[in-house]
Amino acid sequence: MNCEQVKDLLSPYLDDQLTAHERQSVTNHLQLCEICNAVLVDYRRFDALLARLPRLSPHPLSPGKLVxxxxxxxxxxxxxxxxxxxxxxxxxxxxxxxxxxxxxxxxxxRYPQPQKKTVPTWITTIPWKNKRLFNSLTLLGLLTLGFSLFYIYYLRPKYHLRIPSSKEI
Amino acid sequence: MVRVETKENSWSFEQIYDEYKTPIYNYVYHLVGDREQADDLTQDTFLKAFRALPKMDANLKLSAWLYRIATNTAYDALRRRKLIAWLPWQDLDHEPADVESADPQEIYGTTEIVRAALRRMPQQYRAALLLYTQEGFSYSEIAHTLNIAESGVKMYLSRARQSFREHYRSLEQGGGTK
Incomplete structure (x- = not known):
């Protein structure tokens, strides 16, 4: 095994995660290679440093910071x-x-719960929420209103249109 | 006392919070490198845990599960931070100290060099290394927490140690490579 191959095996070697064969090969290499030995020593040292890293305490929950x-x-x-x-x-x-x-x-x-709005089923079943249908209905309503006004204030006075009485019929 | 029940178990949420708040806070702090943000993300983690716990099944590994939530919460925060990093009014008060200053040995003790080296590592390797060395997780617990295969943990830890060694050496010798 050369250094490049051993480099990736040093970490699992340290954690005892290698097969017996791999472990033996790495051990043999380490007996001859100072560089890889130095890396392994570093890994042990860094593991110890990380394990001893002082623990910080979280800030207490103060009411002012809660909002x-x-x-x-x-x-x-x-x-x-x-x-x-x-x-x-x-x-x-x-x-x-x-x-x-x-x-x-x-x-x-502790905190007020939003009241659930109860909508009658007859409203929810009518497709008001269908925006296209709602727009069409609005347009139709406006057209009807417009024609009614046109008839009452323009057509009827101009052509004396009136609803015939029953005697005339 | 607030109790949270899974389908089979009953937990006291206060106990869970008291037991895990400091380790989770430290883990999140080392992932994000900012104490105030770590405070908030720790609360987020417990809030998510509190909401999700009743839905979990009986064979839940509580500690691995909590760390998984913490990891995902921290990753989300780091992703958001990357998205807004270009903003000119970024709050630099809470950023880690400038690690590229002339002589890091004068600024940092060993602890600070360790923290600075951790901050420079890729986040997924950092998480694996912290879980292994600080929290004492096994390979299978790390795999469960980070949602990767156990063979992946071997690779992650190997890369993590290489990366940490590289950054630590660089900081120790006063170099400021990023």
């Missing part, structure tokens, strides 16, 4: 409301992310 951050959502979603909280309202149904097992009924919500 607008995802932390506020986390607090809202995970914090059960105290009994004495005046704005607390008991959920009648579990939250959307909570399963409907009876154990979950102690969940309370």
């Amino acid at each position: 607008g951050s995802s932390a506020s959502l986390l607090v809202y979603e995970t914090q059960p409301v105290q009994e004495e909280t005046p704005t607390a309202r008991v959920r009648s149904t579990p939250a959307y992310h909570v399963s409907s097992t009876s154990k979950r009924n102690y969940y309370r919500c």
